[in-house]
Amino acid sequence: xxxxxxxxxxxxxxxxxxxxxxxxxxxxxxxxxxxxxxxxxxxxxxxxxxxxxxxxxxxxxxxxxxxxxxxxxxxxxxxxxxxxxxxxxxxxxxxxxxxxxxxxxxxxxxxxxxxxxxxxxxxxxxxxxxxxxxxxxxxxxxxxxxxxxxxx
Amino acid sequence: xxxxxxxxxxxxxxxxxxxxxxxxxxxxxxxxxxxxxxxxxxxxxxxxxxxxxxxxxxxxxxxxxxxxxxxxxxxxxxxxxxxxxxxxxxxxxxxxxxxxxxxxxxxxxxxxxxxxxxxxxxxxxxxxxxxxxxxxxxxxxxxxxxxxxxxxxxxxxxxxxxxxxxxxxxxxxxxxxxxxxxxxxxxxxxxxxxxxxxxxxxxxxxxxxxxxxxxxxxxxxxxxxxxxxxxxxxxxxxxxxxxxxxxxxxxxxxxxxxxxxxxxxxxxxxxxxxxxxxxxxxxxxxxxxxxxxxxxxxxxxxxxxxxxxxxxxxxxxxxxxxxxxxxxxxxxxxxxxxxxxxxxxxxxxxxxxxxxxxxxxxxxxxxxxxxxxxxxxxxxxxxxxxxxxxxxxxxxxxxxxxxxxxxxxxxxxxxxxxxxxxxxxxxxxxxxxxxxxxxxxxxxxxxxxxxxxxxxxxxxxxxxxxxxxxxxxxxxxxxxxxxxxxxxxxxxxxxxxxxxxxxxxxxxxxxxxxxxxxxxxxxxxxxxxxxxxxxxxxxxxxxxxxxxxxxxxxxxxxxxxxxxxxxxxxxxxxxxxxxxxxxxxxxxxxxxxxxxxxxxxxxxxxxxxxxxxxxxxxxxxxxxxxxxxxxxxxxxxxxxxxxxxxxxxxxxxxxxxxxxxxxxxxxxxxxxxxxxxxxxxxxxxxxxxxxxxxxxxxxxxxxxxxxxxxxxxxxxxxxxxxxxxxxxxxxxxxxxxxxxxxxxxxxxxxxxxxxxxxxxxxxxxxx
Numbered sequence: 001x002x003x004x005x006x007x008x009x010x011x012x013x014x015x016x017x018x019x020x021x022x023x024x025x026x027x028x029x030x031x032x033x034x035x036x037x038x039x040x041x042x043x044x045x046x047x048x049x050x051x052x053x054x055x056x057x058x059x060x061x062x063x064x065x066x067x068x069x070x071x072x073x074x075x076x077x078x079x080x081x082x083x084x085x086x087x088x089x090x091x092x093x094x095x096x097x098x099x100x101x102x103x104x105x106x107x108x109x110x111x112x113x114x115x116x117x118x119x120x121x122x123x124x125x126x127x128x129x130x131x132x133x134x135x136x137x138x139x140x141x142x143x144x145x146x147x148x149x150x151x152x
Numbered sequence: 153x154x155x156x157x158x159x160x161x162x163x164x165x166x167x168x169x170x171x172x173x174x175x176x177x178x179x180x181x182x183x184x185x186x187x188x189x190x191x192x193x194x195x196x197x198x199x200x201x202x203x204x205x206x207x208x209x210x211x212x213x214x215x216x217x218x219x220x221x222x223x224x225x226x227x228x229x230x231x232x233x234x235x236x237x238x239x240x241x242x243x244x245x246x247x248x249x250x251x252x253x254x255x256x257x258x259x260x261x262x263x264x265x266x267x268x269x270x271x272x273x274x275x276x277x278x279x280x281x282x283x284x285x286x287x288x289x290x291x292x293x294x295x296x297x298x299x300x301x302x303x304x305x306x307x308x309x310x311x312x313x314x315x316x317x318x319x320x321x322x323x324x325x326x327x328x329x330x331x332x333x334x335x336x337x338x339x340x341x342x343x344x345x346x347x348x349x350x351x352x353x354x355x356x357x358x359x360x361x362x363x364x365x366x367x368x369x370x371x372x373x374x375x376x377x378x379x380x381x382x383x384x385x386x387x388x389x390x391x392x393x394x395x396x397x398x399x400x401x402x403x404x405x406x407x408x409x410x411x412x413x414x415x416x417x418x419x420x421x422x423x424x425x426x427x428x429x430x431x432x433x434x435x436x437x438x439x440x441x442x443x444x445x446x447x448x449x450x451x452x453x454x455x456x457x458x459x460x461x462x463x464x465x466x467x468x469x470x471x472x473x474x475x476x477x478x479x480x481x482x483x484x485x486x487x488x489x490x491x492x493x494x495x496x497x498x499x500x501x502x503x504x505x506x507x508x509x510x511x512x513x514x515x516x517x518x519x520x521x522x523x524x525x526x527x528x529x530x531x532x533x534x535x536x537x538x539x540x541x542x543x544x545x546x547x548x549x550x551x552x553x554x555x556x557x558x559x560x561x562x563x564x565x566x567x568x569x570x571x572x573x574x575x576x577x578x579x580x581x582x583x584x585x586x587x588x589x590x591x592x593x594x595x596x597x598x599x600x601x602x603x604x605x606x607x608x609x610x611x612x613x614x615x616x617x618x619x620x621x622x623x624x625x626x627x628x629x630x631x632x633x634x635x636x637x638x639x640x641x642x643x644x645x646x647x648x649x650x651x652x653x654x655x656x657x658x659x660x661x662x663x664x665x666x667x668x669x670x671x672x673x674x675x676x677x678x679x680x681x682x683x684x685x686x687x688x689x690x691x692x693x694x695x696x697x698x699x700x701x702x703x704x705x706x707x708x709x710x711x712x713x714x715x716x717x718x719x720x721x722x723x724x725x726x727x728x729x730x731x732x733x734x735x736x737x738x739x740x741x742x743x744x745x746x747x748x749x750x751x752x753x754x755x756x757x758x759x760x761x762x763x764x765x766x767x768x769x770x771x772x773x774x775x776x777x778x779x780x781x782x783x784x785x786x787x788x789x790x791x792x793x794x795x796x797x798x799x800x801x802x803x804x805x806x807x808x809x810x811x812x813x814x815x816x817x818x819x820x821x822x823x824x825x826x827x828x829x830x831x832x833x834x835x836x837x838x839x840x841x842x843x844x845x846x847x848x849x850x851x852x853x854x855x856x857x858x859x860x861x862x863x864x865x866x867x868x869x870x871x872x873x874x875x876x877x878x879x880x881x882x883x884x885x886x887x888x889x890x891x892x893x894x895x896x897x898x899x900x901x902x903x904x905x906x907x908x909x910x911x912x913x914x915x916x917x918x919x
Binding site for chain 1: 246266
């Protein structure tokens with residue numbers, strides 16, 4: 001929370017990075033650099049973030065040995081295994097959440113940006129909130145700190 | 153009737169699922185109790201365990217299919233669609249593996265449904281990879297639970313076959329005890345299983361077919377890929393593999409809440425942006441500004457008052473438009489002020505028509521725009537040609553840099569006024585470009601061979617053009633009907649608005665006056681010189697008369713003009729003749745007066761056009777297009793008497809130009825909001841899908857399109873949109889439309905474009 005600092009940030013705009021459906025319904029986001037961010041963050045940083053997220057999602061949705069094993073195990077246990085074990089997808093989602101948190105703290109928040117985990121938007125968009133410096137406020141305001149994720 | 157989620161909670165919704173559950177569990181239980189003991193003893197002891205396992209499998213899949221989230225997409229936040237709500241099209245096309253797939257706007261969930269996503273009316277939410285809503289499990293079947301549903305079907309089929317088979321064996325072995333309890337119950341069980349086996353078998357076979365083809369029930373029923381290519385299939389084997397082995401995607405709703413607080417604290421880092429672009433423009437402007445200043449300074453040294461800078465209204469327009477979005481004020485000489493000049497011109501004694509004077513002023517004082525009266529006809533012809541092609545060539549005018557400015561400038565200064573004398577001068581200027589012909593020709597038809605040739609051969613080649621300007625009386629009279637200077641209007645036409653800056657910038661970025669330099673470098677021909685002498689002699693008298701107004705007009709503001717003047721100045725002073733000096737004085741005064749008048753006219757026109765274009769043009773007024781009726785404001789809106797004695801006829805070049813010049817300054821269209829309001833995707837409540845569909849059919853979110861295209865859109869939209877924008881309740885069942893891809897293609901072409909402004913215009917036209 002901003003306390004008695006000179007400046008506070010307020011939400012100015014939101015940019016939505018849409019899904020890239022060119023390869024089907026697999027989860028992939030467009031790496032096109034939105035124009036609203038041109039003055040806020042370097043293009044390479046943004047593209048790196050989106051590409052890393054895409055890689056994470058590709059890894060989560062990969063059909064291979066582990067997913068096959070998971071399916072067999074689930075069938076064998078009449079899906080009771082889901083009560084005690086986390087699927088691979090969920091594990092990757094946790095990794096993604098951690099990655100986004102780290103990116104926010106290191107790269108985006110210092111630039112007045114905030115990435116929202118796409119899972120909160122139904123994996124349809126990556127929401128990037130753009131904050132503006134409201135100038136000196138002198139009073140505490142809650143606008144400069146945001147909760148990273150919430151459940152619906 | 154968009155059903156609320158409560159539909160799935162209605163008691164009636166539970167009847168099928170309860171029935172199915174009861175039948176399944178009950179029958180199987182009876183089978184296990186009454187039939188299996190005998191089977192274990194008689195047939196094989198492994199029969200009951202296998203049946204039990206299979207039944208367990210059926211139950212598990214049934215439970216998962218019933219209670220698992222099918223892949224419900226949460227409703228979008230308001231932030232996500234607040235820009236799109238009233239201006240976006242109903243459909244968006246996206247390319248999936250080379251196939252155009254249509255994404256429909258979901259009015260309930262406020263986002264464009266991803267491919268294969270559909271809105272379930274029973275559950276009232278969008279489901280990813282929507283298959284169908286199954287009443288027997290009272291749940292949507294979608295991405296996350298299709299596997300369980302399919303396995304349920306498969307296992308149920310086997311289970312029912314097993315139960316039926318073993319029950320039949322039992323009955324056949326107990327034919328003499330048919331009315332005993334065990335037998336009766338077994339009979340009941342096998343009749344139930346036999347009865348429901350047929351539809352279940354059919355459904356299983358159907359879904360096996362769907363999986364092999366990579367389609368969903370929804371796609372199969374709506375016939376989306378009947379004739380086309382299904383981009384979502386991975387091949388039969390891979391589809392099965394994907395069905396069985398793919399990871400279960402996570403549910404989007406009811407996710408665990410993980411709060412992570414991130415502090416965003418200014419000051420913020422900013423990237424190192426390349427500031428060259430704006431600097432370039434600025435530099436160009438500054439350069440031209442400096443140039444103009446320098447020119448101006450030179451001119452003032454040469455006793456040229458700063459006002460002469462106004463001779464480059466086009467150039468100034470370029471700069472100013474970029475910054476101020478307004479026509480550069482150019483003073484236009486008043487009629488009385490110009491009368492002597494005009495009289496001189498009409499007498500044919502003045503070889504330098506006002507426009508030429510301007511041009512010469514601009515550039516060449518020296519190089520002199522030799523005003524010769526000889527080749528008037530040729531120039532006239534050329535001018536008419538250029539004028540005729542102006543509408544087409546002006547489109548590319550911005551590519552030719554300052555050349556266009558000159559003529560435009562001249563047009564501005566001269567073409568704007570009603571007073572006959574001025575009209576004459578302006579028309580002269582407009583039509584024949586005088587020295588401006590050079591620049592005018594450049595503007596009008598840069599590709600004009602004559603012009604090119606002339607540019608190539610400076611002094612000699614140019615002369616005809618100059619001469620064409622001619623202060624020829626006949627020329628004047630011929631051109632007098634044009635109240636507007638075509639040059640001026642041409643300037644106006646130079647893409648207003650969003651494009652305004654680009655052509656202007658393009659112009660600014662160029663050397664301010666290539667054509668001017670051309671003027672400058674051109675050595676006056678002997679004939680020209682002679683003419684100049686003669687003209688100057690005659691003009692010097694008039695110039696004295698005109699000096700006061702000319703002086704008045706000297707307060708030139710355009711730095712670009714100054715720059716160009718500067719360019720022209722030093723070089724232009726080649727003819728070191730007293731005649732040149734006299735010529736200079738004459739032109740000075742004339743130019744001054746002309747500029748004054750022009751300025752006034754400009755202002756008036758700007759105001760009128762501004763009012764007009766505000767009513768008609770949206771933000772897309774910057775689209776510079778071959779004029780067509782649709783792009784023109786309705787005649788009724790046109791201000792009467794906008795142009796003096798001969799207001800431009802609607803649809804005429806002058807009219808187009810005049811509107812264009814205002815469009816240059818226009819930014820918003822009041823009509824656009826009203827017109828586009830009816831073209832929305834529909835209200836958020838989505839209470840009337842039909843309404844939204846009809847409006848959305850006319851709606852598109854593009855920002856630039858030709859009016860013709862827009863109209864085409866209008867005409868084509870209603871047809872496909874009427875089918876495509878049916879309420880979503882029926883959309884799933886309706887389209888026996890052609891193949892999905894072709895349909896999507898047609899829809900895409902009809903929906904993608906047309907600016908709001910154009911919409912408003914066409915709406916006005918059509919309505």
